Amino acid sequence: MKQLELLAPAGSYQTLKAVAAAGADAVYAGGTAFGARAYANNFTQEELLEAMDYLHIRGKKLYLTVNTLLKEKEMEEQLYEYLLPYYEQGLDAVIVQDFGVLSFVRQAFPQMDIHASTQMTVTGAEGAAFLQEQGAKRIVTARELSLEEIRTIREKTGVEIESFVHGALCYCYSGQCLFSSMLGGRSGNRGRCAQPCRLPYEVLDEKHSSLTGEASYVLSPKDLCTVQLIPELAEAGIYSFKIEGRMKQTEYAAGVTAVYRNYIDRYLSYGKEGFQVSTKDRQQLLDLGNRSGFTDGYYKRHNGPEMITFEKPNHAKGKAEQTEERPQEILQEKIKGKLILSKGKNATLTVSCGGYEVTVTGEILQEAKSKPLEESDVRNRMYKTGNMPFVFEELQIEMEDGIFLPNGQLNALRREALGALETKMLEKYRRNDGFSPLRTEGKQRGKERKPECRVALESLEGLSLVCSKNFVTGICLEEGAFSEPDFTEELRTVCTGIHQSEKECYLMLPYIFRQGTSLRYEQMWQELSKIPLDGMIVRNYEELGFLKSHGYEGRIQADSNLYTYSNRTHEAFLQAGISQDTLPLELNYKELLHRNCEESEMLIYGKIPLMITAGCVAKSLGRCQKKKSRYFLKDRYGKEFSIKTDCTNCYNLIYNSQPLALFGMAKEVKKIHPASYRLHFTGENLKQMEEILELFRQVYVQNQPFLKDEIKFEYTNGHMKRGVE
Numbered sequence: 001m002k003q004l005e006l007l008a009p010a011g012s013y014q015t016l017k018a019v020a021a022a023g024a025d026a027v028y029a030g031g032t033a034f035g036a037r038a039y040a041n042n043f044t045q046e047e048l049l050e051a052m053d054y055l056h057i058r059g060k061k062l063y064l065t066v067n068t069l070l071k072e073k074e075m076e077e078q079l080y081e082y083l084l085p086y087y088e089q090g091l092d093a094v095i096v097q098d099f100g101v102l103s104f105v106r107q108a109f110p111q112m113d114i115h116a117s118t119q120m121t122v123t124g125a126e127g128a129a130f131l132q133e134q135g136a137k138r139i140v141t142a143r144e145l146s147l148e149e150i151r152t153i154r155e156k157t158g159v160e161i162e163s164f165v166h167g168a169l170c171y172c173y174s175g176q177c178l179f180s181s182m183l184g185g186r187s188g189n190r191g192r193c194a195q196p197c198r199l200p201y202e203v204l205d206e207k208h209s210s211l212t213g214e215a216s217y218v219l220s221p222k223d224l225c226t227v228q229l230i231p232e233l234a235e236a237g238i239y240s241f242k243i244e245g246r247m248k249q250t251e252y253a254a255g256v257t258a259v260y261r262n263y264i265d266r267y268l269s270y271g272k273e274g275f276q277v278s279t280k281d282r283q284q285l286l287d288l289g290n291r292s293g294f295t296d297g298y299y300k301r302h303n304g305p306e307m308i309t310f311e312k313p314n315h316a317k318g319k320a321e322q323t324e325e326r327p328q329e330i331l332q333e334k335i336k337g338k339l340i341l342s343k344g345k346n347a348t349l350t351v352s353c354g355g356y357e358v359t360v361t362g363e364i365l366q367e368a369k370s371k372p373l374e375e376s377d378v379r380n381r382m383y384k385t386g387n388m389p390f391v392f393e394e395l396q397i398e399m400e401d402g403i404f405l406p407n408g409q410l411n412a413l414r415r416e417a418l419g420a421l422e423t424k425m426l427e428k429y430r431r432n433d434g435f436s437p438l439r440t441e442g443k444q445r446g447k448e449r450k451p452e453c454r455v456a457l458e459s460l461e462g463l464s465l466v467c468s469k470n471f472v473t474g475i476c477l478e479e480g481a482f483s484e485p486d487f488t489e490e491l492r493t494v495c496t497g498i499h500q501s502e503k504e505c506y507l508m509l510p511y512i513f514r515q516g517t518s519l520r521y522e523q524m525w526q527e528l529s530k531i532p533l534d535g536m537i538v539r540n541y542e543e544l545g546f547l548k549s550h551g552y553e554g555r556i557q558a559d560s561n562l563y564t565y566s567n568r569t570h571e572a573f574l575q576a577g578i579s580q581d582t583l584p585l586e587l588n589y590k591e592l593l594h595r596n597c598e599e600s601e602m603l604i605y606g607k608i609p610l611m612i613t614a615g616c617v618a619k620s621l622g623r624c625q626k627k628k629s630r631y632f633l634k635d636r637y638g639k640e641f642s643i644k645t646d647c648t649n650c651y652n653l654i655y656n657s658q659p660l661a662l663f664g665m666a667k668e669v670k671k672i673h674p675a676s677y678r679l680h681f682t683g684e685n686l687k688q689m690e691e692i693l694e695l696f697r698q699v700y701v702q703n704q705p706f707l708k709d710e711i712k713f714e715y716t717n718g719h720m721k722r723g724v725e
Contacts, residue, residue: 023261090429100569126545154237167244231272474504588723606680
């Protein structure tokens with residue numbers, strides 16, 4: 001039976017020790033920066049260094065969360081100095097979200113493993129293979145994946161897989177959520193999520209009639225619990241079983257860890273035959289904490305109402321049984337020793353553990369003048385290992401009669417020997433080859449040029465209008481604009497027409513590219529590859545990996561949700577085959593000035609997706625029609641957020657209530673020098689599209705001053721002025 005890793009969270013040193021005692025094989029924790037739980041009681045540098053040794057001496061591992069997006073100054077001035085002490089101490093791995101951080105760590109700290117965070121939204125073998133090629137040893141899968149999808153990733157790539165097995169679930173694909181960011185400036189990509197998904201919303205249909213009657217918690221998933229699925233999770237290829245909860249109390253983290261340790265051990269010892277979770281242990285997990293009960297998540301379903309709380313998601317707790325504290329020896333390594341005490345010679349103590357051995361010498365033993373040493377007293381004194389991570393399993397004592405050595409010197413001999421053994425055992429973790437890599441330029445910056453203008457369309461309704469605009473240089477077509485049976489045929493016809501209008505034609509691939517979508521594109525690739533597209537816009541690592549593996553030679557543009565906060569990340573994508581990226585939506589004007597934007601597109605107008613979700617509001621309410629439809633979420637302030645269902649790829653897009661419209665900031669935008677502008681239409685009628693196109697022409701093409709009363713709708717400047725922390 002193969003080995004499995006139980007990975008537990010720790011928001012404090014106390015919790016780290018508790019989960020280690022409860023049976024965790026590895027612990028993940030955050031330091032003072034760059035972690036996705038900015039409000040947790042994260043570790044100081046001193047605590048982390050000490051914790052690392054604490055775990056290593058006990059044969060356990062520590063993974064550090066560096067799973068946020070880094071801004072330019074953080075990447076170039078802080079990241080190396082932040083990680084260097086941990087690397088030198090022996091940090092086992094970093095968990096990363098930012099593609100630039102992955103590239104940086106791979107160069108700067110060559111002996112340290114890199115784990116691709118669930119924030120990277122890896123949903124398929126193509127994305128896993130791409131990140132593996134870029135240096136990731138382990139993939140933390142998106143929580144939304146099924147057992148079958150995980151099995152496919154493992155079989156096709158052989159990459160080490162980590163998946164969440166217990167704890168809170170996000171409603172959105174992790175890393176694809178801007179809800180908290182756009183509404184309150186607290187970005188989930190920066191570890192500061194305000195959890196708007198845990199608030200109530202009224203659901204409206206396309207005619208704005210209420211489907212719920214009142215506000216309901218339709219975006220609030222129950223907590224995940226998969227203890228009963230351990231055999232199936234293991235057989236699907238999951239190696240590391242991850243418990244969520246770095247912001248949870250010690251009792252919760254240790255209690256959950258103990259239950260999962262018990263059942264993982266049962267499976268490893270006896271296999272899946274007769275594997276069953278007791279009612280008592282199931283209740284223990286519920287009592288430790290839950291949101292309206294448990295769900296086993298997406299492992300056996302794509303979505304469904306049984307996963308949603310619908311009621312206020314308070315943390316329900318019962319009177320959980322206190323888990324029996326493991327004896328101290330269990331947290332101490334067993335050692336063997338040999339103590340030699342002979343008159344006229346130095347006392348010597350040899351200790352060994354796990355193939356490591358050290359010998360230390362003490363003072364010369366004298367002849368006893370009154371009270372000679374007794375073996376029983378000497379043995380008791382040697383056994384008092386105190387706070388050291390060792391306990392004697394065996395101790396041989398060879399001593400002559402009638403000898404004497406002060407107790408203080410015996411204690412010193414023991415402390416020196418155990419300290420030397422600890423140092424020797426930790427030597428293998430120490431490193432000294434870290435270096436700060438220079439930032440490599442992607443493409444040479446050219447002369448300032450006039451930005452192009454591209455228009456993105458989710459339907460073909462406004463195609464003729466857009467084609468008639470001379471200032472539009474390219475048209476980007478959402479996959480959903482075409483009917484499924486005739487996709488390639490329709491796309492070829494439309495592409496030809498766009499080229500006849502002397503404009504470029506781009507295909508925008510789906511926001512999520514899971515196994516079913518991948519198979520569909522595989523089947524039509526031969527025809528799709530023959531269409532003379534000028535390029536494709538990708539939104540995830542799966543699409544990037546898919547195109548690269550199929551030898552696609554056209555332009556590949558990364559959309560804004562393949563985040564490029566820093567120049568290093570921007571350049572890392574260029575090195576990986578991206579021709580152009582799209583500027584992230586969370587940087588403000590001043591931050592964008594410090595980033596090379598000359599190979600980047602900038603969104604000027606469009607409704608921003610706040611969430612991309614496997615969960616479906618329509619299905620949760622029993623209204624799944626398996627066809628495209630629109631719904632709305634109405635919040636407690638009366639704002640309405642439109643929901644678009646993509647039934648071909650089975651996900652929901654939840655849009656901001658107001659479109660981004662940077663017409664009043666044209667002066668600032670032009671100083672950023674993007675390669676191109678984008679206007680993105682997602683449901684506007686022809687009249688509205690005409691008004692937006694004309695406004696863009698006046699402000700960005702003819703450089704006319706912007707007058708506020710020219711916009712007849714509510715809009716937002718996004719983060720251009722405020723940014724995120």
